Structure formats: structure tokens, C-alpha cells
Amino acid sequence: MASNDDQKTLVFYCEHLLFNMLQFYTQESEQLKFDGHVLHLASHVHPSKLARVDNRQLPCRLLKNKSTSSVLMKCGTDSVSLFSVSPAAERLRHILGEDDNTPTPTIFTEMDTLQNEGGEIEWKESARWVKFEEKVEEGGERWSKPHVSTLTLHSLFELRTCLQTGSILLDLEGYSLPQIVDEIVDRQIADGLIPPDLKEKISFVLLRKHRHQTKKPIHRSLADIGKSSSAASSEFVRQAQSRSMNDISDTPSTDQLKNKFMKKIPRDAEASNVLVGEVDFLDKPFVSFVRLAQATTLGGLTEVPVPTRFLFILLGPQGKTKSYNEIGRAIATLMVDDLFSDVAYKARDREDLIAGVDEFLDEVIVLPPGEWDPKIRIEPPKKVPSAEMRKSVLNLNELGQMNGSAGGAAGGEDTEFPAPHELGEELKFTGRFAGGLWLDIKRKAPWICSDIYDGFHIQSISAVVFIYLGCITNAITFGGLLGDATDNYQGVMESFLGTALAGTVFCAFSGQPLIILSSTGPILIFEKLLYEFSKSNGIDYMELRLWIGIHSCLQCFLLVVTDASYIIKYMTRFTEEGFSSLISFIFISDAIKKMDTYHKITPVCSSQPDYITSYKCECIAPDQGESANPFLYFLYFNLTDMDWSQLSKKECVNYGGTLVGNSCKYVPDLALMSFILFFGTYSMTVSLKKFKFSRYFPTTLRKLISDFAIFMSIMSFVGLDMLMGLDTPKLIVPTEVKPTRPDRGWLVMPFGKNPWWWYVASFVPALLVTILIFMDQQISAVIVNRKENKLKKGCGYHLDLFWVGVLMAACSFMGLPWYVAATVISIAHIDSLKMESESSAPGEQPQFLGVREQRLTGIMVFVLTGLSVFLAPVLQYIPMPVLYGVFLYMGVASLSGIQFWERIKLYLMPPKHQPDFSFLRHVPLRRVHLFTLVQIVCLAVLWILKSTFLAIIFPVMILGLMVVRKLLDLMFSQHDLAWLDDILPDKDKKTKEDDKKKKRNKKAAEPESDEEVRKMLTKF
Template identity: 25%
Template sequence: MGKIVPFNGVREDLRGRLACYKDDWTGGFNSTYRILAATAYIFFASALPVIAFGEQLGRDTEGVITAVQTLSSTTICGIIQAIVGGQPLLIVGVSEPTSLVYTFMYDFAKNRPEIGARFFLGWAAWVCVWSAFMLAALAILGACNFINRFTRVAGELFGLLIAVLFVQQAVKGAVNEFRISKFVNATEEQFQSSWRFGNGMFGLILTFGLLWTAIKSRNARSWNFGPGFFRRFIANYGVPILVIVWSAVSYARVGSVPAGIPRRLTSPNPWKSPIATTHWDVVADMNDIPGVYIAAAIVPALMIVILYYFDHCVSAQLAQQPEFNLRKPFSYHYDLLLLGFTVLLCGLLGLPPSHGVLPQSPMHTRALASLKKEATKELHINITSSDPGSPMNKVNFDPEKDVDPLLPVEVKEQRLSNLLQSLLVAACIGAMPALKKIPSSVLWGYFAYMAIESLPGNQFWGRICLLFSSSAKRYKALETTHPMFMHTVPFKVTATFTIFQLVYMICCYGITWIPIGGVLFPVLIMLLIPVRQFVLPRFFKREYLQQLDSAEYEEVAPLPQSLALKEAEAQGLSVGSDTSDDASLDHFATAARGEIKHPLPLPLHNHFGHSTNTHEDQL
């Protein structure tokens, strides 16, 4: 790294982004359909988790921070990022790690008589002040030049950790549907044991119903039925529609069911809540915080800086992956400087700060991506000229269904979708009375969906699945599109590397369960950088590390079964193969009745249009 020149990185980022600022807006207004689909998709992906985090913080902070505050923070920071931010594809919001840090901070503050719940927001504002100055200093001094050190190992491990936290929240929420909250009147009829069980079971139906249908709807483009426009509509707007549908299903009650079943969102009405006025006194409360606690605020501030520096940069990095083929320049330094400003603003307003979030940021870019017309046309020519039986020659060929999804993509790089989704989040604040009609169990299903939606493309997750699959079946991974390292790295090395990542991730996750001390979990995340640079090369060959930790997502075309078996044996991927009689019988038996299938030769047609070599001719 060369000489540090203050503001050099920020200046370069501004110069690059200002050159395309006008196109950021005109490009959005010229791509209305694609923008609207992505806006609706990312709005729900952003708003629903933020509401759920607000519900969680409302319980953990005894109502000091609620969904009104988390939505307000996400709105303000989202609008700022969309209008004056460097990378408009970056989605910002209140995250699960922020909720964890603020919960640890509240647990510390409430037991200190000098702070307590009364002055918690004033003390949290001092935490944000320290955090803002440190983030600004990092941006000014060019700390984002180290972004290349955030390799696939760190990014994918953190991404999977976020997915685990999403699943944890979904499971905890589903379990709590069977329990009594400490903030309710336990004598009400709905909290009797029989009704609690009914509420929990109905909640599971809503949770898994939304999860299953949402997963199916995202794959609507590959359905075999329905016209193309219908499948595209379901793929683009299906998840938001399903949230509404399952919320409507929750009202399908029979008999004298108590009004509180199923349970729904409990956030306060912003138009009637006294919290809406008390948060304006935060700056005045800062003067009442003793000096020793102002100094102590540096500790959680340092944890927030480490977390936000890593999470914000990695979110931007994953939203700008090479496979997205983005044309416009990056803006890491300037966005980090802007993050420092928004953290300060949120702290002074008594709001939990927002930052770049996973998996919403790469989901936003993916929602704006479309297959390049030139690539589709070129593929059509190449395949039809080389293989007359290819899907391209089918009458019902659909590029969105039959074309390889790894072809070059074209992303609508603009600011409109981010601005619109932020404005929709703002509308949620005023529409809180309507949002309280959504069952909480629907949110838990959406959390699980978000976790699953973040897994495709994560090589760490793919290697975990490979590691725990049957050794006799691993060769089947080579029969699909697969990563290059499966050909260049022995399976024992891959397994050892994956186990290291898995153990490290479990340690990061375990720290979050430690009371008070759990605020230190961002340190373990940042330690991945020196571990990757200096520790892993001592245990793995550099060429193997380069393959397993490659920045590019290189994939290989599927292999036929014979070659897949040979390659799997050569790499130590499989120990034998499942060629038993039962396996062969399963291959030839129908799924429904177990009858033996009798494959017939494909009928051939002569130039007169008559069939030859058919089963009837053989008889």
C-alpha cells in the first residue's frame, strides 16, 4: 500500500460517481417495468425484517426502541443513500447485528443508576458520536483500500452467519407463539394453555405456508404451465402478494376464537405513541450523561465501527460482484464517510443506526439483472447450429427458463428503485395501524425465506452440503454446473478447509449468546482477515487457497455420468458409487406406483412424415 493521502479515496469516488450521476436517474426512469419489479421485491425484503427487528428490540429494550424507530432509521438513511450516496444499489437498514449490539448496550445501561432506561438513548447517542468520528476517519484515511482483503472466505462466512441469525430469529419467533409474553395480561382468554397451543400450531401453518409458497414463486419462471407473462409476474411480485394472502388466511377463523389469535404485530401507533415526542429530547439528555460513561461509550462504539466497516463494505462488495458486470465505478470511501454522517444523525435523533445490509444488497442487484440480448442471440445461434435437438429449437422455448443463468447479465444501475423502496418504507410508518394486521408468524416465515434466498451462489454453503452428502453420491455434484475447485483441489483439502470455516462460524455465532460480552463478536469477524493472510497459508498450499478463496465465481459445465464418476474418484470425492440393485430399480421405477418403466427408442420420421422404428413396427 502506498503513501496515505487524506481524502484521496473520497475525492476519487466522488469524481467517478458524479460523472454518471445524471445517468443514474435517467436510466431509472427509462426502465420502469424492471425497476418496479425490483422495487416491490426489495421493499418487502427490507421492510419486513426491519419491522421484526423493531419488535425484537421492543421486547429487549422494554419499549424504548420499537419498529417505529427502526423504520424511521431505515427510511432516512435509505433516502440519503439513494439521492447522495455513491453506490445506489447498496441497500441500508437496521440489521440483526445492530439489534444485538443495542440489546447488549441496553442490558449494560439499565443496571447503571446514572443512565438507566431513562437516559439510555442519550448514552447511545454518545456511542453514535464516537462511532461517526471513527468511521469518518477510516474513510478519510483510505481504509477502504483494504477491501481486497475481504476475500470470499470472510464474505461468505459472514453471509452465512447472517442467514443463521435470520433462521434463529424465525425459530425463536415460532417457539414464542406458544408462550406468554411478559408485556401482556396473562389472564386473558387467548393466553390459556389450550388457546396458546392453538395459536402456536396455527402460527406454524402460516410460517411454513409462506416459506414454501415463497420459495416456489421465486422459481415461477421455470414452471411448465402458464403463459410467460404470468410466470414473470409471479416471479417478480409473488412474494409480496403471498404476504398479503397469508395475512388474509389468518382471518379464516371458525367458532368463538379469541381476538388475539393468531398474534399480530404489537408496535405502537406512531400517531398516538408518546415515544414520537420523547425522542426529540435526546440531545438534551446527552448533557446528563456522566463523563465516565461518555468515555466508556468508546467501547461499544469501537464494536459498531468494526461491524459497520466490515458489513457495509462487504454488502457493497457483494452488490458489485464481477458476475453482475457493472459498468459504473465503485464508491467505498465516500459511502463509508456518508455512513459516518448517517450514524451521527440517527444517534442524535434517538434512532438505531442503519448500514449496508445482507442479503438485501446483492438481492437488489440480482433483481435488477437481466440476460443480455446479445448473449441470448449468440447462444441461440451457437446451439441451434451445433445441436438440432437443443431446447432452442423447441416451439415453446423460453430464454428465462432454458438459458444458462450464468451467462453475462445486464444490471440497471440507477437510483430510482432504492429511492422508491425507501419511500415505501416511510409509508409503513404512517401505515402502522394497517401493518399491525400482519400475523407475527408470517414474519417468521419470511425470515426463513430470506435466509434460504441468500444461500444460492455461496460456495461455503455448497461445500457444507457436499461435505455432509453421501460419499457414494458426491459424484452427482459433477453432473450439474459446479465450481472449478472440484477439479483442481483434492476433496480432503476441501473438506478440511470447509470444517475450519464451519468451526469458525460456530464460534462467531456462539459469542452472540454471551451476555454483555457478546458485543465483541465483530472482533472475531475482523480477525478473519489476518487469519486468511498469515495463518491459512501455513496449513494449505497457496494454489489450493487461491481456488477455494477465488474472487471470481468460476463454474464448470455439467459432466456426463461416466466422466463424473472418473473425476470424482480421481479427486477423492466419492468412495465407490451407489450402483446397487435397489438404486438401479429406483432409477427405472415410476414414483407413483412402482411400475417398471420400459424406455422405447425415439421415433424417427422420414421425409414423408411417417414414423419409422416405432414399437408398433417392431411388433
């Protein structure tokens, strides 16, 4: 045990250093030698961040953790962290933690180097940054590809030294470059950094003309290209006495205003100019960092007309050109760093800027020189860490989480969870009559006008063409199947009119107009079973169907007024992925089945090359005496001199000739041609959709080609089909507006054909239809409204279900098919309207901004569907295999981005080749495979049910997925489910309450004031 003197000594020194440091808020680290160890105490540390000391056994030693600048108190075998935040991070927390909601502008940085070209001193642009670095290629007149800046560690330390020793001018009032230069030089003289006699020489150099990469000299020999000399000789200094020092105009030049690079820079951007060079009249570096109070356009200083906010100037003695350039690249790279740019805007003094450099150094990754070639340019990554993640580490609320064990790694339970899957307030249970419906109407009312004029965009044209072709194909397919299943009580014409009516009304008045309504497989099966039941029992099918529709409409209304859509929040990603994957596979399988049907009708011909000699067909003239037709007799009499062997097959038959030969019954390979059209349309669509990421043609043209990919693919293969002239199956569109079955009209009467009790008994099958409609509609709506789509205008689950119910009754009275949200086509609608940033930085991937939310595209699609009857002469040229290729694309495209599909592919990948998914970092691979296997089994069960007579209970099985998800809580931990799926609302609520309880306990354990800390140490 330690003596009382040791305890008193420890308490004395700790109290003295800790509280004096906190009281005076010193900027330098204090040192204390105790027990052979040196203690560094960080400044700017609040007392509430001191950890409580337990297991106090003397002798204790005070240690310094050099990696984190933390203070450790080692007592026996335990080490307790007193401070675990570096001085730089603590200072930046105060700088960035100020209440200022103004966003930091994007910075465009240009680096100019001092050159001597043809006896003339000038500043020549050598590199530029928006997000990534572009440099002027040596010996050429072109920019390099954007790449990640690779800096030497030595250059960062030299930059830190420059900021420590140079002049720092913050919030300088300057409106022209000569004025700013005078202020900079005067400050250097006032600080004693340069003698007054150098003012004229330095000003002369800084005010030389700037030549940018876009400006080419008229007369320049090839030998001069790449010539660089950084010497500013005394000859040019003497010229300053007889020449104007201001060679820079204060207004932007014509070249600047016409520079197309402005498209890559955001509108609110500001410039940072870096000027580096060597001169012969300085014996030590001239360094200055300037931040202007207001961003000012300094004429031709920058290659683009962007106002300048920052200036960094480095002039030095000769012989260190490479070192100066690397320092310039270092400060330029820091200026486009999101965190350092915030510091540069909010810095109050030199120390703040140095703290920003220190924080950058803390995050820098060093590559060993023997394992990496610095000449290799690193391609910009597809995804970069968010600046908010780096800033959150500096946040006051996060500092407590940074305090770990002495070893630097925080132990204990892993409480890291991904962002929760929240459906928003649209599914909040109000407890009032029709409360959810009323909130949906209030939410959508302010967007009525924008829902129309937002649709006036060229992107909407491609979306209309794409979805229109998908809808008419769907209408024809399901119309034909309904006609076969119901003896043409509902056929293609009813399908066209129903699609047009239901889709137009829904897109005009619903809560989410991006949803596309269509007939679905389960509804088709229900119609087939209902018709067979009615036929076998002598019941009028259309009247019974009308009452089922009425009951289902009323049941939908009941679900709306009771806020029943609230239960959708219990449908996690597990249910969504199972449902959407099933629908996608249905699209893919149906397209392939249709193509297989064509193969059976017109099989591929088998060729026999050995019998090619007998492969012929001849036209034989008719016998004059045997012809009983007077017209043929007259024709034969006038065509006796005709060469019958040269007639075509059709002419031979028309003139009464006879075809003789083995090849006369030749049938071309229609199946083979159909498959070429089918896979060709799909492949070309996929290729053109990816074309916007290629390197060919300008960005605008690539994006335009990508937007019209499906339209171009369809037109290309329609043209190929017409060029080949084969009788491939074509799109059949009705040409007259009349019911498919002649003995029925456009209005179904509710009474007179069935017994009265069927009007009540139809409530039971209507309940099954309602479950089907509810599940199909709301799951599709959840998929469309997911947060990944960044929808801003909100949605309306209750309002959508209300209009689906209304349309159920309307279609039942008119004898039209029932319609519900179509998952795959709705996802395709979303994808065709996605928006990306127009001014992305060179090398940076375009940022997804959201979806063009409007009602116009949906309304136009369904209006055109109704008018398709009058477009039959044009539409009849479209081959059905082309449209099935579109079906295949929609099914495959809707699988992209589904985590379930990505996890299936992991089964075929060795662990070292698997992508770096976030869930693989937190969940063991065997648990991932087990979760995926459960989903595969559930999907297989749904597929089997869909393919049998049990398909009528398909909606009930969707509810069964929710039950399976509830049982998964018994197989997987909440941590695993948080990464592989979503935590159920009840579990999520409990988890949040536990986190709040832990935070309260942790806050209660922390000392609240200086006096409490003093008492704690005194007791020790």
C-alpha cells in the same frame, strides 16, 4: 556415434526444407523421406516457434505426429517438438488475429429443401438454427424442441469435399435474388463445372417460391401432409419457358413482419440460407458457397425479415436425398458455430473456409453407433463452452503453451489457475488526503441522471414491494427488541422513522445505492449492554449514546480520509462466505424461533375422539330475578321468545347468557395455522421464483410471475388467513408519530446530565462500535459489488462509509437506532433487480446481463416505510407468520451460489455423484473437505460468540477470520487456495511476477530470427 556425413545430410535437408518453406510461404505440406520416416512440415509457421534442440545424439530421426501435425526430431531417447500447431489452426490464427474489433453478427440459418407438392416445385423450410437446431416434425405442422445438432462424420467430410470442388464467391455484390442466382450460375459455367445449356433450368429451380413453416396452404388434404418428392422433372423445366423465373418478392411479406420468432433473434443478426435438393437434369452435384459484400433482404427467402449474408446451394442427381440433407445440416450447424462464423466472415479464399471446417473436425466428438441412438435428441446444455476459450487456443500468445512433449501431453508443473478475485480500483490506496472519497464522487457523478430514470421499469415495482415488506418486518422486529432492551427509549416508532431517514439519505447519496441499511444483531446487543451499564451506574443512557455516536462518526471520517477501506482487499472469499453464511443462518434461526414462540403461546390442541359425545357448548338464558342490570332486564323481557340455543358465542355473552359445556373454552389451533402460513409462504415463493424455468405459459408471463413471486405469495396467504377467520398474530404498526416513551423528546441534548469526563471516555466504546460498523458495512459492500453481479456503474466504499458516519451522528441526536448495511436484504435487493437477455435463442438459457442499477427502488422502499404509519389500517391484516416466511426465504436464498454451502453438501455425496465443480478437477477431495471443515469450525465459533454475552466482540472475530485465512497459507498450497478461495494480494503479486519471469526466460530461450535457427542447426 553417427558419421559426419549423417550430420551434414541432416543439416542440409532441414535447412533446405525449413527455410525454403518459410520463405515462399507455401500452402501445401512438404515431404522428406529420411531414415525410413516421412516428415510433414506445416505451412504458415513462424521461426520463433521452433524449439531449441538439446541432447543431440545421432542417429536422429524425423517423425510426424499424426494427431497434431507436428514435426518431431527424435535424438536417442528424447523427442523434441519442432512444430506442434496444425495447419488449420495456424491458418485460422492469421485469419482471426487480424486487427478487427467489429463484433461478428449473430447468424440465423434456415435450411430449405426442394419439394414437389401437388405438381408445383417449391422450396420448403425443413430446419432452422439460431444456436440450436429446430426441425419441422415429419407428418406434422409444428417445430421440434430445440436440440443439439448431431451430425454424421461422413457428412462433414462430404461438406469439405463440396467446398473444395464447388464454386466459392466471396464478397459478391448482389441486391436481389435473381441477380445473385445469375452470378452463381455464370461462375459455375466460367469454371467449367456445368454446361451453358443448364443455366435456364438451374435458375428456374433456384427461383422457385419458398414456403415457410409459418405459412399454411388454404386447401391441403391430410394425405398431402408430409408428402415429399425431390424430383424436378423436365415437365416443370419446360414450364420455365412460359413462366416468370422470379417467384420471389424483393420486399418482406406481411407474414414475415408479423412473425413472433423475431423476438428470439438479436437485432443485428444476419441470415444464412441453405438450399438443398435433387433434380433429374444433373449428373454431378452443383455446389456454391456465397458471401455477399453487404447483407441484403431477399424478400421471402427467409421466414423472418433478416438480411441475408450467406448462401449455400447444393443440387444433385436423384437418389441421394438423405446425403444432401445431411450435408445441408452440416453447413448450417457450422454457420451458427461461433468460431466458424468468424472464419466465414473473414475468409479470403477457399482454403480459409476449408481450414475452418478442419478446425471444426479437430473439435468434433464422435459417439459410437452401438452406444447411442441417433434418433435421441440431445437437450441443450445449461452452459456451453465460451467461444473466447476456443479462439484463445489460436492466439499467437498461446501457441507457445501448446508445445508439449513428444507424447502430446505437456509435462511439468501445473500452472493452471482460475480467474483471480479482483475488487477493482475502488479499493486502490491513493496515499492522498481523502483521495479515495474524491475518486468515488468522480466515479458516481456521471450516473446521477441514469440512477433515477433507470428505475422506471415494471421490475422495480416487484423489487419495491419485496424489499419494503422485508424492511418493515425487520423494523418492527428490531424495534420491539430494542424497546424491551432499553425500556422503550427506542421502540417500534423510532425504528420506523430511523429506517426511513437513514435508508432514504443513504440510497440518495451513497456510492452503492443497492445496499439496504438496517439494524443488526450485534448493534442490538451493544445497545442492551450499554443501557444496562448506564442504568447500573446512574448515567443518562441517551446522552452517553449520543457522545458514542459522535465519536464513532468522527472515527468513520478518519477511516475515510486515510483510505482505510483499502484493507478490505485482504478479505477473500473465505471471509465473505463465513460472514454471509452467518447472517443467513441468523435470518433462518430467528424466523424459526419466532414461530416456536407462537407454538408456546397457543399450543396445538390434543384431540380425544372417544369423548366427542361430551364435546358441546350451550347458551343458557339468564335468570330474570338475578339480573341486576335494568338494560338486561328490559332486553330479557323483550326476548323471552328467543331461541337461546341458536345464538353465537359473542351474542350469548352480550345478551347476558351463560355458556355451559366442555367446548366453550375451545381455542383453535393457531399454532398449526401459523405454521401453515409460514411454510406456505416460503414454499410458494420458492416455487414461483422457479416458475420462469417451467414449460407453462409464454416466456413473458413466466418472467412476470417470477418477478412478483413474493408479492403473490403474501397476498395469497393473507387471503387464506382472512378466509379462515382465525385470530392469528398480525402486524402491529404504530398509528401516531410520537416517541414510544412519553418522557423523552425527538432531540437528545448533548450536555447537562452526565459528568464532563464521560464525553471523552465515550471514545473507547465508540471504537468498538466503529469496528462493528466498518466490518458490517464493508463486507456487505464487497458481497454486493462482487464481479458475479456484473455491476457497471462502479461503487464507492469510502463514500458509503462517509454517509454511514453522518447518519450515525444524526440518529444519535434524534435518539433513533443506528443503521448499517444489511447483508441478506441487500442480496435480496440485488436478486430482485437482476436482468436477463430478452432475445435468447430457442433452447438457450437466458443470459445474465447484470443488475438494474438505480436509486429509485431504495428511495421508494424507505419512503414507504416512513409512510407506513398512515398505512396501518391496511398493514394490520398481514399475519406475522407470513412475514417470517419471507424472512426464511431471504435467508435460504442468500445461501444459493455460495461455494462453501456447495462444499458442505459434498460430505453427503459419493464421489461418482458429485457435481462437476471446477475445483474438484484441480484439488484432491480430501483437501476440499479439510478446507470446508476449517470454515465450519470458524462459523461455529462465530455462532457461539453471537449467542452469548461475548457478542459485543463479534466484529473483532470477523477480523479474526482474516487471521485464520492468513494461516491457511501454511496448510494449503497456493494452487489449492486459488481454486477454493482467493490468493491474498501479496501472494497474488508474487505469483504474477513469477509468471512474468518465466515468460521472459521462455522468450529468451526461443530463437528470434531465421539466422539464429540456421546457426542452431549448423552447430548441430
